[in-house]
Amino acid sequence: MRTGKAYLECLPREKSWELWQNKLMSAGYFTDLPTETLPVEQALGRVTAGCTYAKQSVPHYNGSAMDGIAVRAQDTFGATETTPMHLKLLKSHEPFVPGGCYIIDTGDLMPAETNSVIMIEDVHIENASAEIIAAAAPWQHVRIIGEDIVANEMVLPEHQVIRPADIAALLSAGLETVEVVAKPKVTVIPTGTELVARSHDLKPGAILDVNSHMLCAAVTQWGGDAIRHEIVPDNYEQIKQAVIASLATSDMVITNAGTSAGTEDFTSRIFAELGEVLVHGVAIKPGKPVILAFCQGKPVIGLPGYPVSAMLTAELFVKDVLYERQRLPIPAAQQVPAVLARQLSSHVGVEEFVRVSVGTIQGKTVAAPLSRGAGIISSLIKAQGVLVVSERSTGLPAGAMVQINMFNRQQSETVLAVGSHDLALDILGVFLNRRSGKLLSAANVGSMGGIMAVRNNEAHIAGIHMLDDKTGEYNIPFVNKYLTKGNWQLVRLARREQGLMVLPGNPKNIKTLEELGREDITYVNRQRGSGTRMLLDHLVPRTGLRVEHITGYEKEVSTHMAVAATITAGAADTGLGIRAAATALGLEFIPISHECYDILLNFPPGDITAETIITILQTPAFRQEVERLGGYDLAEAGTVLLKM
Amino acid sequence: MRTGKAYLECLPREKSWELWQNKLMSAGYFTDLPTETLPVEQALGRVTAGCTYAKQSVPHYNGSAMDGIAVRAQDTFGATETTPMHLKLLKSHEPFVPGGCYIIDTGDLMPAETNSVIMIEDVHIENASAEIIAAAAPWQHVRIIGEDIVANEMVLPEHQVIRPADIAALLSAGLETVEVVAKPKVTVIPTGTELVARSHDLKPGAILDVNSHMLCAAVTQWGGDAIRHEIVPDNYEQIKQAVIASLATSDMVITNAGTSAGTEDFTSRIFAELGEVLVHGVAIKPGKPVILAFCQGKPVIGLPGYPVSAMLTAELFVKDVLYERQRLPIPAAQQVPAVLARQLSSHVGVEEFVRVSVGTIQGKTVAAPLSRGAGIISSLIKAQGVLVVSERSTGLPAGAMVQINMFNRQQSETVLAVGSHDLALDILGVFLNRRSGKLLSAANVGSMGGIMAVRNNEAHIAGIHMLDDKTGEYNIPFVNKYLTKGNWQLVRLARREQGLMVLPGNPKNIKTLEELGREDITYVNRQRGSGTRMLLDHLVPRTGLRVEHITGYEKEVSTHMAVAATITAGAADTGLGIRAAATALGLEFIPISHECYDILLNFPPGDITAETIITILQTPAFRQEVERLGGYDLAEAGTVLLKM
Helix, strand or coil: CCCCCCCCCCCCCHHHHHHHHHHHHHHCCCCCCCCEEEEEEHCCEEEEEECEEEECCECCCCEECCCCCECCCCHHHCCCCCCCEEEECCCCCCCCCCEEEEEEECCCCCCCCEEEEEHHEEEEEECEEEEEECCCCCCCCCEECCCCCCCCCCEECCCCEECCCHHHHHHHHCCCEEECCCCEEEEEEEEEECCCCCCCCCCCCCEEEEECHHHHHHHHHHHCEEEEEECCCCCHHHHHHHHHHHHHHHHHCCCEECCCCHHHHHHHCCCCCCCCEECCEEEEEECCCCCEECCCCCEEECCCCCCHHHHHHHHHHCCCHHHHHHHHCCCCCCCCEEECCCEEECCCCCCCEEEEEEECCCCCEEEEEEECCCCCCHHHHCCCEEEECCCCCECCCCEEEEEEEECCCCCCCCCEEEECCCCHHHHHEEEEHHHCCCCEEEEEEHHHHHHHHHCCCCCCEEEEEECCCCCCCEHHHHHHCCCCCCCCEEEEEEEEEEEEEEEECCCHHHHHHHHHHCCCCCEEECCCCCHHHHHHHHHHHHHCCHHHHHHCCCEEEHHHHHHEEEEECCCEEEEEEHHHHHHHCCCCCEEEEEEEEEEEEEECCCCHHHHHHHHHHHHHHHHHHHHHHCCCEEECCCCCCEEC | CCCCCCCCCEEEEHHHHHHHHHHHHHCCCCCCCCCCEHHHHHHHCCCEEECCCCCCCEEECCCCCCEEEEEEEHHHHHCCCCEECCCCCCCCCCCCCEEEEEEEEECCECCCCEEEEHHHHHHHEEEEEEEECCCCCCCEEEEECCCCEECCCCCCCCCCCHHHHHHHHHHHHCCCCEEECCEEEEEEEEECCCECCCCCCCCCCCECCCCHHHHHHHHCCCCCCEECCCCCCHHHHHHHHHHHHHHCCCEEEEEEEEHHHHHHHHHHHHHHHEEEEEEEEEECCCCCCCHHHHHHHHEEEECCCCHHHHHHHHHHHHHHHHHHCCCCCCCCCCCEEEECCEEEECCCCCEEEEEEEEEECEEEEEEEEEECCCHHHHHHHHHHHHHEECCCCCCEEECCEEEEEEECCCCCCCCEECCCCCHHHHHHHHHHHHHHHCCCEEEECHHEEEEHHHHCCCCCCCECCCCCCCCCEHHHHHHHHHHHCCCCCEEEEEEEEEEEEEECCCCCCCHHHHHCCCCCCCCEEECCCCCHHHHHHHHHHHHCCCCHCCCCCCEECCCHHHHHHHHCCCCCCEEEEEEHHHHCCCCEEEEEEEEEEEEEEEEECCCCCCHHHHHHHHHHHHHHHHHHHCEEEEECCEEEEEEE
C-alpha cells in the first residue's frame, strides 16, 4: 500500500520566500549577471548592464536652430526699429567680413566667425543686403556643440530599461551597440506518463500538457527566454537526465509534475540528489506541493500539476526572481478594497488564494469568489483579481471588507452577473463590450442566489428562471417577495425550452417525466435553489411520481452543461436541462416545458448600462446570435416586466 | 528669397485629434481589422479577433480528484466509525460488482459504475478489502467532465489580450490555433539630404538619423510591426515614390522630415497629391509642424525632425491610433499633482509640453522643468514626466500647483539634485541607485539656484561652489546667509581644479588670467550666479584687469562642458572651467585655482538617504571613480561642514 506523499515540513509562504531569496542572494544569483552586446536599435525594453558614456557630443557642431541669417553678434549692436542696420549678404563660399552675414537654414553649420542667428521673419532682404531692426545676442538661435550631450558624459546609467528615446540618445551619442543584461534562460520540463502533447491524442485518463506552454508564456512575459522541454514520463532516471541536461543550458529549471502521485516524489528526490531542496511544501492553497531547490548554482523549481496551482506558484516563486535577475522593475500589484459578496470558509494554517470577480455596484466595490478548484483554469480566465485569505483565518463572512490583488492594472469597468447562468449571458457580454467597453463577469450561483445578490447590491445582473409552484408564474412572484425598493428592473431575456437530455439514439427510450421512476433509469439532478430543480420539483408530483423514487435524484450538479456532460460520460441516463446544453454535447433532447429566463438589472439612476442592455436585447443581431444556439425564443427580449 | 513655411491654419491639438480620429473612424480603420491565425502557444499578448469557443470539454472525462478508492456512493451508506464497512478491492481489469471498489490515483479515469472517491487517508486497506468509516457522497472528489469548460462554451471573448493562463485555457479546450488581430504594419521613412545612417559618416552639418530608429522602437512598443525605410534625400519625386511604395505594404506610413526647411513642404505637397491633408500644423510646442493625412485608405503622418518633437507628436497622434487599431487597451497616463519648482513662461495660443523631473521633498511633490529645446533628446531621457501648459496660459509662477503626466507608471523614488552640475553627481547617482534603488535626477541651474531650491524645499541636493569675495571662503558664508532653520547639511564632495581650457597645443599661448585682456583672445563665459563666474569675477580684478576688457565676457553658456565645446568648435579661444570638462573633449588645461564643490543635503529627519550619500562619499570605490575623471581631490569627501 502506498504511504501517501512524504512532504517535508509545510512552510508558510513568507518563510519559504525568505529561504529562497536568501539562498539566491548569497549565491550571487542577482549580482553576477551575464550580459550580451546588442545593436542599439534592437535593445528596446532591455536593461543596460553598465553605465553608458557618450562617444561624441550632440550636436557635434555649432548649427543654426532656425532658418535665418548667421551674423557676428557684435556687428549688430545698435540696430533698432528706428535705426535699422544693413548687413552685406555673403555667398556661402565667401569668407566672412565684418558686417557680413549668410543665409542659413535650420541645422546648417554656423559659418566661421559667426556666432548668432537672426530669424528670417525678422529680416528684410533686398538685393545683396539684409536689413535688421534689432541687435542679436551672442549664440542666439545657435545649437552649440554638446548642448544636448557632451562626449564622455553619462548617457544612461546602469540597470535602466531602454525606451525608444533612449535608443535615440545612445545612437546620437555615437554608440552603435549597448551591453545589456542577458535574458535568463528558463527550461520548463513537463513530466508525467499521463501527459500527451496534442489534443487529438487525448484519451480518457490522459491529460493534455497545457501547463508547459502556459509557463513558457509566463516566463516570456516576465522577460525570460523560455525553452520548452519535451514531455518526460514518470521515470526517475529520465526525469533526472532531463534536469541535468537542462541545468547545463539554462539559468533556471522548472519541472511541472503531472497530477498523478508518483511524479512529485521523484522530482523532490532528484532535486535532492542534484543539489539542495530548500522547501518542499508551502502552506498555501492552491499550490501546496511546490518544491524550491538549488542545484549546480541554479534555482530549480518543481511546480504542482494543476494549472491554477502551477500559475499561482510560478507567480509567487518564479516571477520576482526573473525580474530581479534582469534588474527589471517588479510591477507593483494594485490592491483595491472590496466587500466580499459571499461567505468564504478557510482552514487555519493554510494561506488561501481565492480568485474573484470584482465590480462596482451602486458605489460599492464587490468581490465575488469564483470556483476555488485548483484544476479550474477557467476561474483564472474569469477572475479580475485574487483575495489572499490569511493562514490565521477560519474564514470570512459575507460583507467583510477585503483587499483584492488585481490581475491587470488596466481595468475595464466590470458588470457583475450573479445568478443562474445561461449561454445567452456570454453573448450579451460580447455585445455589451462592443457598445460600452464594459466587461461582463458571470458567477453561477443559481436563481435564488441571484435575487439575493441583487438585494444585497452584490450584482449588477441576475439571471433567474424560477417557477412559482402555486401560480405557475415565472420570476415575478419571487422578485416581488424578496425585493422591495431599489433601482432594479426585471427584463425578459428569453423563453427557453427545458427538456430531458439523453444519449444519441435515446438508448433507454425515455419519452416523458413519468419514466424517471423506472428502475433502469438513473437521473442527474441540479442543485437546490436552481430554476431547473424547481421546475422538476413542480412537474414531477403532477405526473403522480414522487421525487424520492427517482434514482439519482440526490446526484446534484450545478450547471446545465454539467448535467449534459454527466450523461455523455454514461454516469447517468438523463437529466433535465436546456436544449442549448444538449446541442453543445451532441445529446438528444426531449422537450418537456418552456420557461422564462429573465434578468434583473441593478444599476443606479443615471447609469446608462441598463438602457444599453435593454437596447442590445432588442437588436436583431443579438437575438439571431442567441437563437442560433437552439431552443431559444427571443421575441419578448428586452421587455421590462417590473420596475422599482 | 524663400517665403517661409506655408502652414495651413495651425489647429489646436484637441481639434486636430478630433479631425484625425473622425476620419479614421469613418474610414473603418478601427473596425475592418485584418487578422491572422497563430498557433495558440505563440499568441501571448496578442488580441483575439473573435470569440473563441471550446472544441472539447475540460476535463474531457470523469476523473478522480484525489488519490484513494473509487466506489459507488450508494454502497457506502451506513458506514460510520462504530460501524465500519468493508468494500471488496477489485483489480483495474475486473468489472464492477456492487460493494466493490478500485484503487485510484489523482487524474485517473473513474471506472465504469463508480461515482465517488474516498481519500486514501480515510481508508484502511488489508488483504483484498478496504475498510471505510464514513459514507461517500455521490461525485465527491470526482472531477466531472466539463466541470471547467464545456464543449462549445465561449472560452475567450473577442478583443481580449491573451495572457499565459488564456493560452492554457485555449489549448485545454482543444484549440491549436487562434485568430488574432494582425499587428499594424508601420513604415517609417526618414527624409532629408543632410541625414546620414551611421555615425562614422558624420561631418559638420550632417545629422545622424536616429529618429527613425526611435520611432520604429515606439511603434514596436505600441504593438505595431515597424519597418524602417532607408533614408530618402530631399527630392520631391523620391519622397513621393517612397510613400507610394510604403502605402502598398503598410497599414500606416510615417515620414520624418529632416530639420532643414525644404523637406517639410515637400512632404505636405506629396500627401496632398496622394490623398487628403487633414491637419498641417498643430498649435503645440514642441511639435508644431506635424502633418496628418489620409492617403489610399491609410493614415500618413509627417512628424517633425527634432527628436523631442518627433517623439511627442508620435505619442499624441500615432500611439492611440495603433492601440485602437489592435484593440489593445490604451495605457492610462498616470497624473500626479506637483508644485512647480521654477517660474515658466509660455505663449498664449500654443499648448506647451514641458519635460520635468519629479521628486518628493519634505512631503511635497516637486516638478522641476528641464530644458525645453525640441532638439534636447537628453531632456527626454532625464524627465520623469511632462507638464502640459494650456494654450490659454501666459505662464506659471514658481510654486504653482500643476498636474504632471508621468512617463512610467512604475516609479523609482527620485532624488532631485538642483544647482551647479558636476560629473561626480552622475557617479553619485549610480552609487545611490545601487545602494537604495533611488534615482538621482539633476537639473543644472547654478550654485545660487541650488541654494534657493533647497531653501524652498524644491531640491534634495544642491551642488554649490561659491567663493565669497570678501573672505575668500567657499560656500559656508552663502549657506549661512541664505539658509536659516531646516533639515539641511552641507557636505564636502571634492576639491576640484578650475583653469583655462584651450585648444591642444595652446595656439594662442595663454598662460595666466591677465592675458584674457589680450585683443587676439576671445573668451566664453559662464552664466551669472554660477560658481565659475563668481571665481572669474573674484580673480580678474586681482590681476589688475577689468572684466569689461575681456572679449567675449558677454558670451554666456551654462555648463562646463558647453564652455569646452565652444572652444573645441573654435568659437572662442578659452574659458574657465573644471579639468574634467577639458579632459572629456581633449582640450589643454591651465590650472588657475582650486575650489570646493560641496553639496547641500535636504532630507527630513528619519530619511536615511543623507546618511547613505555621506557613506558613499567616503567609500574608496566612489572616490576612485571620480578621481579617475582628473582634477578632483576627494580626500575630504563626506565631511559634514555645517548642519542645521
